[in-house]
Amino acid sequence: MTAESNKASLDVLLFDVDGTLADTERDGHRLAFNRAFAEAGLDWDWSEELYGQLLQVTGGKERMHYYLERFNRCFEPPPDLAGFIAGLHQAKTRHYAQMLAEGAIPLRPGVKRLIAEARSAGLRLAIATTTTPLNVSALLDSTLGPESNDWFEVIAAGDLVAAKKPAPDIYLWAMQRMGVSAEQCLALEDSDNGLRAARDAQIKALLVTVNDYTRQQDFSGASLVLDQLGEPGQPAQVLAGPALAKGYVDLATLRQLHRQAQG
Ligand code: XBP
Numbered sequence: 001m002t003a004e005s006n007k008a009s010l011d012v013l014l015f016d017v018d019g020t021l022a023d024t025e026r027d028g029h030r031l032a033f034n035r036a037f038a039e040a041g042l043d044w045d046w047s048e049e050l051y052g053q054l055l056q057v058t059g060g061k062e063r064m065h066y067y068l069e070r071f072n073r074c075f076e077p078p079p080d081l082a083g084f085i086a087g088l089h090q091a092k093t094r095h096y097a098q099m100l101a102e103g104a105i106p107l108r109p110g111v112k113r114l115i116a117e118a119r120s121a122g123l124r125l126a127i128a129t130t131t132t133p134l135n136v137s138a139l140l141d142s143t144l145g146p147e148s149n150d151w152f153e154v155i156a157a158g159d160l161v162a163a164k165k166p167a168p169d170i171y172l173w174a175m176q177r178m179g180v181s182a183e184q185c186l187a188l189e190d191s192d193n194g195l196r197a198a199r200d201a202q203i204k205a206l207l208v209t210v211n212d213y214t215r216q217q218d219f220s221g222a223s224l225v226l227d228q229l230g231e232p233g234q235p236a237q238v239l240a241g242p243a244l245a246k247g248y249v250d251l252a253t254l255r256q257l258h259r260q261a262q263g
């Protein structure tokens, strides 16, 4: 094998978490925020619709600041607003982890199957997410079992980087930690912010599975856009990109997308 063909092989899958591994936003994070607000005696209540607008801003603490600036200007901020928000966010994380421990949120179709196939083939796995590290382990524990945390060589999450998605920093951090280049990677995302982050980290192989909050977003630059990864007998719908040979995404699909993306 030449150095050139080596360079172009698909070695690493980088997974986003919220919206990609599981549909966590509407019935997970949103409810956990509302529980934290009620517990703190606040009358803030994030509806499904409002939450869709708030999702423009990634990161729970950043999202609460954005809410106050844009949607609740009447709120009299305490002197230490950052500390107040951080406290609310801690409570929100506690509620969210509890919901996951109770099995509230399953993985999206195809995720478990694809991870298993990638592991058997010896691909290296990592996570690049905006959410808090504890939320990642809570989701992995409750869906794939505690041992699955070790399947991911790097879990790049939350405040590890100063600038959250759409900034590329979390992807760059993960790839640097693994000692890999963007050409070796394929990123799986669900949102325009996530796609931008991966793209600006120079990753060219980009698979998007949309959800109700992200369906209408701009995914130009993605290698393939689907409604889900699909399963045998549960075909995925292709929204943009090449047709799926088997009706669902498997490792052969990812290798094909990766080859095509390298040009
Ligand atoms: C999703 C997010 C996160 C979660 C909340 O990021 O934007 O902010 O909504 O998580 P990704 P925290 O899709 O990149 O995983 O409250 O822990 O920040």
Ligand code: MG
Binding pocket: 016, 017, 018, 019, 020, 189, 190, 191, 194
């Ligand atoms: Mg996401």
